[in-house]
Amino acid sequence: MRLEELIKQDRIADDSQRAMFDILVTSSWITSILAGTMSSYGLTPAQYNVLRILRGADPARMTCSDIGGRLLDRTPDVTRLLNRLEAAGHIERARSRSDRRVVKVGITESGKTLLATMDPEVSEMQAGIARHLDGEELRTLSSLLERLRADQTG
Secondary structure, eight states, X not given: OOHHHHHTOSOOSOHHHHHHHXXXXXXXXXXXXXXXXXXXXXXXXXXXXXXXXXXXXXXXXEEHHHHHHHOSSOOSOHHHHHHHHHHTTSEEEEEOXXXXXXXXXXXXXXXXXXXXXXXXXHHHHHHHHTTTSOHHHHHHHHHHHHHHTTTOOO
């Protein structure tokens, strides 16, 4: 659907504004699809992202700040995300023996099983989102978005 139809606006100032609006509208659309898929498993997209990060690091454990630095959507409240995942039994936390101020986080078997169960549906969802683009177009899109973020810090 054309951007003008989605935002019900006939005139867009320039190409830069069009691109920014297109990115924001597309991000919102993808986030909505992600949230729908994740909610059927009792997760938010941010919680899923934490589990995905921890599965990638397994069997190593990560600190809260390491997890926060890898999140796709930078949230300041990593502790709250971890509290909910721990309450559900998907992660476990332990204080470092060498420095009691540091908390190390790892994924549990329950968390790994949940992700393994979700993997086929998540893959199908991603393929559905990208179904109108071929591999070359997807690589070009990723390359362009990386160039757009060239000056991003943090």
